[in-house]
Amino acid sequence: MSSAPPRVPPGAGVCAIGPDLWYRPEADGTVVVGLTDAAQRRAGALAHYRGPLPGRSFRAGEPALSLESEKWVGHLGLPVDGTVVATNPAAETDPGTINRDPYGAGWLYRMRPRVPADLEARRGPVL
Amino acid sequence: MSGHDAIAASVGEEPRALWRHLDLGRCDPVRAQAFVESVAESVAAGEVPNTLVTAQPNAPYVSLGFHQSFSEEIDEGFLARRRVPVLRRVEGGGTTWLDPDQWFYQLAYREEDGGPGGPADLVRFLRAPVAAARLLGLSAELRAPSDLVVGDRKVSGNAGGDWAGAHILVGGVLGRADHRAMSDLLKLPHPAIRPIVREEIERRVTSWEAETGSLPAYAAWRDHLVEAFRAQGLFRSRPGRPTPSEETRFRTETTARHEDPSWRELPPAAKAPGPVVRRLRIAGPHGLLVLSATGTDRLGVAVVHGATVREAYAVGPPAGREGARRLAEGTDEFAEIARAVANDPGFA
Known part of the structure; x- marks a missing residue:
């Protein structure tokens, strides 16, 4: 397990969504999504990250991306219905980035929610 | 007091959880590997209890870990010579050779009454395969989080994943080890590397037969395993049968997924620059x-x-x-x- 604190604390406007994810709204209506520090600690040292395909739309919870640590694969879905805009290539190339900097360089993907209000409805505490 | 009872006494109270046990017996590779994916969906939906599956593949095949790349992992000449299928599992870990001399156990369970998933569940549940092996004369130990070893040599590989709202843990015991197939199936950038790989596999991977000189019957191993899950305080189980919806889902969705070339050939992961x-x-x-x-x-x-x-x-x-x-x-x-x-x- 990764026990070191995150090197970069959450920035302004970063909110939890669901038990494992955070999101940060961008000016263009998209949101950046990542794994919370607590979730990356639970997962342990990540060996693989396969991001969701940019341009593809998913329903909330539908398996869209995967993470692997210690031979255990988590198949994760998007927190709300939406379309993936980008996947973080740095996290795919070096999944350890997610452990080292979960709120910064280790973001997972950027998406455009189908119904922006869905995010607000599911929003957790500000991190 | 039987061996299992002695273990139960040392572990503590009788487990309250009652799981279903599906013994698929000898079956084709897709069923042996992937029926549990269909089961996981039933488990997640609450249609069936958490479930232990046991099975023995009736033919050899290659199993890719979920994040492994078919094009980068597998030697195509080997596939052409041996004519074995390649199946991608939804769980983690590396590329493995599987054949009828290996016995499988698989767990599909809900988070709320089975466990949180993740590597800690491997350590917890693998107490049972270790105990079953020891009662049958194989001095196996757990090398956390996911290998059963005898000394420093692996005799069982295990992995897990979250699938369709449930957790799946899969593992197998090597009755006999085909070291040549294990090394020959791997794609390598130069033929001179293969003997080095084979020697290392022979050094690090053993089998039940190599360690004890004989193999228990599959049924004896299966029964000891079922009892070991109880004796280790993990769960009791009752023999069951696949439901019609599990069989239908397996035929129409699970098998179709595993026969789809785009599932087998998922794109390789991006690589970090370096040597x-x-x-x-x-x-x-x-x-x-x-x-x-x-x-x-x-x-x-x-x-x-x-x-x-x-x-x-x-x-x-x-x-x-x-x-x-x-x-x-x-x-x-x-x-x-x-x-x-x-x-x-x-x-x-």
């Missing part, structure tokens, strides 16, 4: 790294234990076994390979 061109985990911390040497047509091969280089080779350019030259420790070439290994994330 490592091939990373082969053999067992636990043991493996090989193949490295490119800048400005030459040679490759370096490091046989590693974690980040420690145990042996190093310079490979190429001649083809065949003659292409590999073992490097003496203390030489510049050895040191160069050791430096590259130290800077690599390894088998994190």
Whole structure:
């Protein structure tokens, strides 16, 4: 397990969504999504990250991306219905980035929610 | 007091959880590997209890870990010669050779009454396969989080994943080990590397038969395993049958997914820049790294234990076994390979 604190604390406007994810709204209506520090600690040292395909739309919870640590694969879905805009290539190339900097360089993907209000409805505490 | 009762007494109270046990027996590779995916969906929906599946494949096949790349992992010449299917599992870990001399156990369970998932569940549930093996005369131990070993040699590989709203843990016991197939199936950048890989597999992977001189019957192993889950305080189980919806889902969705070439050939993961061109985990911390040497047509091969280089080779350019030259420790070439290994994330 990764026990070191995150090197970069959450920035302004970063909110939890669901038990494992955070999101940060961008000016263009998209949101950046990542794994919370607590979730990356639970997962342990990540060996693989396969991001969701940019341009593809998913329903909330539908398996869209995967993470692997210690031979255990988590198949994760998007927190709300939406379309993936980008996947973080740095996290795919070096999944350890997610452990080292979960709120910064280790973001997972950027998406455009189908119904922006869905995010607000599911929003957790500000991190 | 039976062996299992002695274990139960040492572990504590009788487990309250009642699971279903599906024994698929000998069956084709897709069913042996992937029926549990169909089961997981029923478990997640609350249609059936958490479930233990046992099975024995009736033919050999190659199983890719979920994040492994078919095009980068598998030697196509081997596939053409052996004509075996390649199946991608939804769980983690590396590429494995599976055949009728291996016995499978698989768990599909809900988070709320089975466990949170993740590597800690591997450690918890694998107490039972260890206990069953020991009662049948195999002195297995758990090398956390996911290998059963005898001494330092792997006799069982295990992995897990979250699928369709449930958790799946899969594992198998090596009754006999086909070391040649295990090494020949791997795609390698130079033929001289294959003998090095085979030797390391022979050194690190053992089998039930090699350790004890004989093999218990599948049924005896299965029954001991079922009892061990109870005796270890994990769950009791009752024999059951697949539901019609599980059979239908398996035929129409699970099998179709595994027969779809786009599922087998998921795109390879992006690679970090650096000298490592091939990373082969053999067992636990043991493996090989193949490295490119800048400005030459040679490759370096490091046989590693974690980040420690145990042996190093310079490979190429001649083809065949003659292409590999073992490097003496203390030489510049050895040191160069050791430096590259130290800077690599390894088998994190």
